Amino acid sequence: MSRPQREWVCGATFALRLDWRDGLVRRIELAWAADSRETDILSGEARALKAALLRYETRCPPDWPDLPFDFSGLSEFQKAALDALRRIPPGATRTYGEMAALLGRPKGAQAVGRAMAANPFPLLYPCHRVVGANRAMTGFSASGGIEMKKALLRLEGAEQGLLPGLE
Structure with missing residues (x-):
């Protein structure tokens, strides 16, 4: 079939x-x-x-299935950025700068932003957990944009007081 x-x-x-x-x-x-x-x-x-x-x-561990993803169109940096996303726990966030430092490129916040925008597997590789330097809600390329990002973070239990704009 x-x-x-x-x-x-x-x-x-x-x-x-x-x-x-x-x-x-x-x-x-x-x-x-x-x-x-x-x-x-x-x-x-x-x-x-x-x-x-x-x-x-329902806020239970999703245990995402091991799908046969095609990573062939991604650079090594983008693949490393996606891998790092999986280590951010639900309800937690990292800034683009923090992600860049984790990836060995402390001045690469914009490169991280481009990698998040190119993420072909949102939610399973949770780019919605990456926020601006002051923890503000910034770009999200999935359908629904920032409102979708906020909904996902709220569902995961992100703390409003720590994230400006997450009302």
């Missing part, structure tokens, strides 16, 4: 679209569930992703 090119999985609040090519997930799009429609027949990977999304939305 051939794999569909695109699959939407929907939770109560969020939706994820898997874009497949040659058996690899090339990209995941994050959107509001209300603006999305789940694919009628889901692959096994999509069903596992949906189960993880539903756990995430």
Whole structure:
């Protein structure tokens, strides 16, 4: 059976679209569930992703499935930045500058910002946990922009007093 090119999985609040090519997930799009429609027949990977999304939305450990991601279009720095994202716990944030220092490029905050903007797998590689120098909400390239970023951080239990703009 051939794999569909695109699959939407929907939770109560969020939706994820898997874009497949040659058996690899090339990209995941994050959107509001209300603006999305789940694919009628889901692959096994999509069903596992949906189960993880539903756990995430109820503040349980999502145990994201090990999907066959295609990292071929990313630079080594971008791959390292994505790997570092997975070490930021839910509810915690790092600034672009802190991420740059962790990646051995203390003056590379803008490079980190570009890597976050190029993240092809948002939510599973949680770029929403990276904030501005003063912990302010800054750019988020997923559907819904800053409002989506705020919703994800609130769901994860990020502390409002530490994050300006997270009302």
